[in-house]
Amino acid sequence: MNRLLPVMTEQDILPQYHGTPVGLLLEYHNLNREYDAYTQARLLIGMCMDNRKHLHIPDNFAYIIRSGGANLRYSEFKVSYAIGAGGAKSIALIGHNQCGMVNLAARKDIFIQGLMENAGWEREQAEEHFMQLAPMFEIGNEIDFVLSETQRLRTRYPKIQVAPLLYKVEDNLLYQVKEN
Numbered sequence: 001m002n003r004l005l006p007v008m009t010e011q012d013i014l015p016q017y018h019g020t021p022v023g024l025l026l027e028y029h030n031l032n033r034e035y036d037a038y039t040q041a042r043l044l045i046g047m048c049m050d051n052r053k054h055l056h057i058p059d060n061f062a063y064i065i066r067s068g069g070a071n072l073r074y075s076e077f078k079v080s081y082a083i084g085a086g087g088a089k090s091i092a093l094i095g096h097n098q099c100g101m102v103n104l105a106a107r108k109d110i111f112i113q114g115l116m117e118n119a120g121w122e123r124e125q126a127e128e129h130f131m132q133l134a135p136m137f138e139i140g141n142e143i144d145f146v147l148s149e150t151q152r153l154r155t156r157y158p159k160i161q162v163a164p165l166l167y168k169v170e171d172n173l174l175y176q177v178k179e180n
């Protein structure tokens with residue numbers, strides 16, 4: 001089952017995003033829409049910290065919170081700030097494929113070894129750190145997670161539009177995630 005809806009033309013943008021900052025984001029990033037001038041942010045973008053991702057958006061258009069797996073559960077004050085003080089009216093939550101926060105257990109040894117070699121940590125300290133925090137940051141599956149995080153944010157900020165999106169690292173394009 002394909003849960004991703006591509007945006008190759010303006011007509012591909014879902015009706016609920018037309019005329020919204022989310023629709024503009026899709027046009028800027030995927031369709032090379034000419035940049036408009038902004039003096040105030042319209043959008044809050046939540047996206048993974050992963051180094052393979054880069055958005056094409058105009059200056060001043062969006063607040064961006066980058067966090068492993070586009071997980072905003074531990075960034076609540078920053079989300080509230082972008083909405084309350086920053087004027088963001090919509091949230092674009094952008095997961096991506098090949099995310100490192102999926103199946104963290106598979107990278108446990110690399111993580112521990114890396115902290116020992118690169119940061120000078122003791123093995124025991126690195127192991128404890130991983131065991132304690134990995135469960136909080138594990139996202140399971142990129143698409144399922146972005147949908148559940150979308151639901152959580154909608155409940156928390158009922159007047160804010162929250163759009164689940166996915167960034168594919170192969171083509172650097174944004175995809176709309178199908179909801180039902």
Ligand SMILES: [Zn+2]
Pocket residue numbers: 048049050068069070096098099100101
């Ligand atoms: Zn990621």
